[in-house]
Amino acid sequence: MRFNLLKILVVDDNHHMRTILTEVLRAIGVRDVYEATNGAEALQKMRTQPIDIVIADLAMEPVDGIELVRLLRNAPDSPNQMVPVIMVTGHSTERRVKEARDVGANEFLGKPVTARGVLERIQEVIDHARPYVRCESYFGPDRRRHEDAGYAGPRRRSSDKTEESA
Numbered sequence: 001m002r003f004n005l006l007k008i009l010v011v012d013d014n015h016h017m018r019t020i021l022t023e024v025l026r027a028i029g030v031r032d033v034y035e036a037t038n039g040a041e042a043l044q045k046m047r048t049q050p051i052d053i054v055i056a057d058l059a060m061e062p063v064d065g066i067e068l069v070r071l072l073r074n075a076p077d078s079p080n081q082m083v084p085v086i087m088v089t090g091h092s093t094e095r096r097v098k099e100a101r102d103v104g105a106n107e108f109l110g111k112p113v114t115a116r117g118v119l120e121r122i123q124e125v126i127d128h129a130r131p132y133v134r135c136e137s138y139f140g141p142d143r144r145r146h147e148d149a150g151y152a153g154p155r156r157r158s159s160d161k162t163e164e165s166a
Contacts (some may be wrong), residue, residue, distance in 0.1 A: 001126065003029035007049065008122075010035050011042040011056035011068065012088070017111075021055055021088075024115045028122075039063030043071060046079035053125060055109075055118070058089035058100060065089070066103050073104040073139045081139070082132055084125035088113060104140025106130070 008030055010021045022033045034049055036042035040063040042056065054072075058065040069085050072078050084107075087100040092110035100108055106129075107121040130141040 001123065003122075004031050006030050006052045006122075007032040007034070008053045008055060009033075009042060009045060009049075009051045011037075011039065011054060011060070011065070013037050013057065013060040017057065017088075017113075020113065021118065024113070024118045027115065028119055039065065039068030039071070042068055043079060046072075046083070051080065051083055053122060054083055054085045056085060056087060058087055058091060058096060065105075066099060069100070069103045069105050069140075084129070084141075086118075086121045086125065101143055102138070104138070106141050 003025075008025055010018050010025070010033060012018045012021070018035050018037075022035065025033050034045055034051065036045050038060040039056070042054065043063075045051070046054075054068075056065040056068055063071075065087050069087070072083060072085065073081055085105045086107045086109055087105040088109045088111060089096060089100075090111040092108070097108050106125050109117050109121050132140060133142050
């Protein structure tokens with residue numbers, strides 16, 4: 001993978017965490033690393049710089065990672081609706097992971113971060129990019145990570161299986 005071609009935006013209100021993430025990215029060969037201290041600043045940077053991947057903290061003020069992803073995916077003036085977003089947080093409860101997934105985050109990385117974890121998430125969003133889907137209540141990467149080979153329903157939802165078996 002040619003990491004030197006990537007443009008990555010690190011969004012975190014904690015200077016120490018931004019430094020760690022930036023150093024990890026530079027160690028794997030990423031030359032163009034941009035930083036923002038919150039979601040509002042990230043959106044401003046994305047309007048002036050083409051960004052390939054966003055690595056954002058979940059908990060920030062005034063615009064947190066959840067709201068950043070929501071704005072990226074749904075705002076009419078979004079600078080890039082389909083930019084891959086890796087959500088980073090020390091609050092990796094199931095509820096928070098689902099919340100990040102349900103607004104359109106591509107990947108999730110719990111703190112403390114490791115170089116291997118960062119690398120794996122970057123490779124995941126590049127090598128195994130999921131298609132984006134749009135419906136009434138969601139726009140973002142397909143939340144289904146695994147195909148059920150035994151199911152041939154039209155929408156691949158558990159409710160389809162119930163309806164067909166009834």
